[in-house]
Amino acid sequence: MSSSSPKRLAPLDDRSLTEHVARSSVTAHARRLEQELGIRGGVSRVGVGCAMTIAVLLGFPTAVLFGLLSLEHGAGWAIAAAVILLATIALCGWIVIAASRYHRRAPELRYRLGRFAEDNRLEYTPSLGEPAHPGQLFSRGGEREAQDVVRWPDGRLEVGNYRYVTVGYRGTRSVWEWGYATAPLAHPVPALLLDGKRNKGLFDDRIASAFDARTPTRLESPDGGRFELWTWQRDADAARRLVDDQLLSQLGLRSADLEIVDGRVFLFSNRPLSTADPGTWAWIIETMDLIQARAAALGRPTTGEDVTRA
Template sequence: MTSPAPAPPAFDARPLVEPVPPGAAHAFVQELKRSGRLPSGSAAVIVFVVVGIVVLFGFGTVAVSLITAVFATIASAMAGSGEAAGFGIVGAFLPVLFIGAIVTVAVVVGVRLARSGEERMYRLDRFARANGMSYVPRFDDPGLPGMIFSLGSSRNATDLVRGERPRFVEFGNHAYTTGSGKNKTTHNWGYVAVKLDVPLPNIVLDATSNNSLFGSNLPASFDKDQRLSLEGDFDRYFDLYCPAGYETDALYLFTPDIMARFIDHAAALDVEIVDDWLFLYSRRQFSTLDPATWAWLFSVVGALLDKFAQWARWRDDRLAHSSPVQDAVVAGIPQTAGAGIPSTAAAQSVPFVAPPQSLRPPPGVAPQGRRLRQRVPWPAIVVIAVFVLFWILSQAGVFGALLGGLFGG
């Protein structure tokens, strides 16, 4: 008699909120560094010191100048009185005391931030262990095939919580930067990555609930002729994009029961299927110390996992025309009807081979279905161009000259 499969561990969020033993978080982070799981924080320290120096000599210099000027004015006004000397002494020492206060505040804030970061990593590691998962503090340039992982520079994923059963699932926060100098922008995302059984066509579900005035909040735009309308209320919650020619395949994958799962549990998230991965995206952090966020994410993944088995049976019929196995079968059966050789004899010349039409295509996606065609976001470009043109004309004094010509005479 076979023993029943062990029940999955119950969701346990206590490590996210329970007290941390004194010194445990710092010791944990030091062990991460010794084992190479966490890069050295020397770079962060250098950045903190440089920023502190800039602030100190920038803001501090201005503040000291103002204080000195105020006390000089007061001392000048009180010239000849006995209190003028006292104000002069206080005015000489007050800038030093002020700079000392700034340094003290900076040190206290830096220490608290460091401790807060250590406690965060400690709690997330204990939370992952309590739920049968593992924790990775940072992974630079993760290289996943999703649309957010190949953009910008300084790409990194942080606070990764990974599970291996019943399939690989990764929760994390991803950041990358675009632009340079004053136009440098950091983009932050939360994501869930789920490993699928087979590669599938590139399909995007763009959630309508998080769109902005200019449309989708996703970093990529897709040709409108790739949008597919599904039955029921699905279009109220998602805009579905699939490669041209794969409409029937998308309908096979998104059956009514699967559409209902996405509507009920993932309507606030953008979804991308690419290669053998499914990604859930949001502009908010996913890997946090908030138990409610984790309970929601676990419920979303749990609701979808048991439906992915249906997708494992999907095959791309287009690969049947380029399958090496089928090409070999076809090559081994001479097409000799015109040469007077009966087809039955031809079939018997290749023993133990099933008829070509019974072969299933191998797992995979034909080249035309692997990636959606992206389009240029013209509305956003037009708006930006208008603002840039307005700024150029205003800097050139065109508007001032125009107004002067209209009202000056």
């Protein structure tokens, strides 16, 4: 790994992300992806049908049951039955509307990202199964897939969205979706994990593992963001110098987690990244440049064991 100062990432031409595109061009691009790569233009009709079936099978029988109970126990049960019936109908309508929006949006996003990559001499991959990355997130669950992956040809940066499936009690399937950006570090840095707490719900997945043997340190950014820093005690001082207040505030702008492992840095968002937004790309580049600068400032000598592993 080179000990020289890393080159800053060049600004991107992002006009293709926002300028008007012809619907015919998007349709032709989606048809070509389906023919060449087998990638469908939008959502699966089977998936939409299954979601609506589940909503109906749960909602309608419950509404009927409550309606029957109202015959003996009064109007309160009738009101509950009506509320459940209306909620079921509304949920089915929302599923149809959401699927329709995604069906239109997904092909357009792929078209825009393809042009964006071409304009900036980058590589765009619509779908990549089993992405070969180290770290905690990329070893979880099954059916692992990276989507809308944009790579720099020299490997200096990769950005995409990532999903995996876990199977829980009685075969219940849960689909987890993350956004990520990763780059090789130009300087050796101890392995660490920085878990942000902002905008995470009760059932959101966490980047930190319950089985991590490292001791977490609670940190807070100047703007009130809360983090947990996981690292080995021997590396605590170096990790804290890397993860300073400026970097904490920068990560807090997009509620991102940070992992450094095997000489690579990963930014993780527990929601898919809005890669059609030029602001997202500006934030990623600024954050990566900041991390590379912090790594260089640590001033650790380059050795044969230039990466401290967890």
